[in-house]
Amino acid sequence: MPRGQTWPSFYLYAVLPPTPPLPTYDVALVGAGPAGTACALALRGSGLRVALLDKAAFPRDKICGDAIPGAALKALAALDPAYRVALAGLRPQSPARHSRLVAPSGRSLWLHWQKPSFNSPRLDFDAALLGLVRHHTDTVILENTSLLEVTAGPDGVHLRTTQGELRCRLVVGCDGANSVVRRQLLPGPAQPQPCVGVRAYFENVADAPDDTTEFYFSRDYLAGYCWVFPVGNGRYNVGLGLLTELISAHKIDLKVLLREWLATHPALAERFAQARQLGPTRGFGLPLGGGVGAALPVAGTGFLLCGDAAALIDPLQGHGIDTAVESGILAAAQARRCCAAGAFDAAFMQPYTDAVQQQIGAKLLLHHRLMRLFSARPWLVNAAVRVAAVPRLRRWLQGLLG
């Protein structure tokens, strides 16, 4: 070609085909755990183009106690009773009819639950939730797709993933305790991880009824507890959770401490003498709600946060599947509002922030205060277990624990 002349554009197109437009959605849900799947189920019938992406391929494990709170099942059933029916048939599972709380004094308190709930390994439970999304909604499910980078502005949200790029009008961060959405769209202090837990699976545990969850408190490590939860097929989820401040102050190795408890605790040692551990002991952080995390925002321009990404784990009991489901459903309502109004600025997200605060945050704050009160006073835990022998007081305590 002679100097000074340019290629005609049709010629360039023939050589370099134009880049195809990015896949575009109204809502992108990052993370297909309880929060992301509940949000997808609650967006069913909205007419919105929804993508649900997860870095894992399901079924995938999640380190957890595997106790599925009744409130999570109730919230899903309110969307469609068929969801609860499908989950009730899930196997393996173990009904959670009774709880036994063992105080530092060794005294036991038995609680009996009316609300239907069960324990099931998260490997199976989360895959079943995703199965419901696949079966009942038009959500585009992208597994093996890890979010690397996200930017959000008034013109929309741009996501870069390990499988390519996509655009959406609203991103919902359901990506758990180490949320990329939270870290990248909420500059400022990192999300606190006030608690850490370890979990292992066992079989052949003696004298462990398959409908009873057990909690053990110790005088030395009150800011946490050890649990033994049956999960079906003769297997038990056994774990230990403690406040991070205690772990750092006493340089505790949680895996070692769990082994010691099982070998020496008067109510556990004999029962675990012949027990067999299945697989390794694994640990993970619990972003508890109600403490420092409660002051951090759960939404901003172009994004909402749900579940662990919004630090919504109950500080008294350590469960977060219920609040993940509940916040996912609240986020779906906000996503509908945003898309209907074409408004995605931070101010427009206020109804979501208010709803999370009213329906979830207020209870977490109360439980945070109670956890702080009990965790420094073994005598108070002993006294609570003793006075709960009185039926009226036991009913009050049971109401408090859910």
Ligand SMILES: Cc1cc2nc3c(=O)[nH]c(=O)nc-3n(C[C@H](O)[C@H](O)[C@H](O)COP(=O)(O)OP(=O)(O)OC[C@H]3O[C@@H](n4cnc5c(N)ncnc54)[C@H](O)[C@@H]3O)c2cc1C
């Ligand atoms: C030791 C322990 C015991 C617990 N016991 C209980 C219990 O018995 N009962 C209870 O109710 N709660 C329990 N919890 C809390 C519970 O596990 C969480 O609160 C719950 O899983 C939160 O759900 P979620 O959907 O917000 O997040 P998650 O369940 O963590 O799901 C997040 C999803 O996001 C995906 N993801 C993460 N990063 C990316 C990325 N960059 N790109 C794409 N995808 C991504 C992950 O693969 C995952 O599938 C426990 C927690 C721990 C650590």
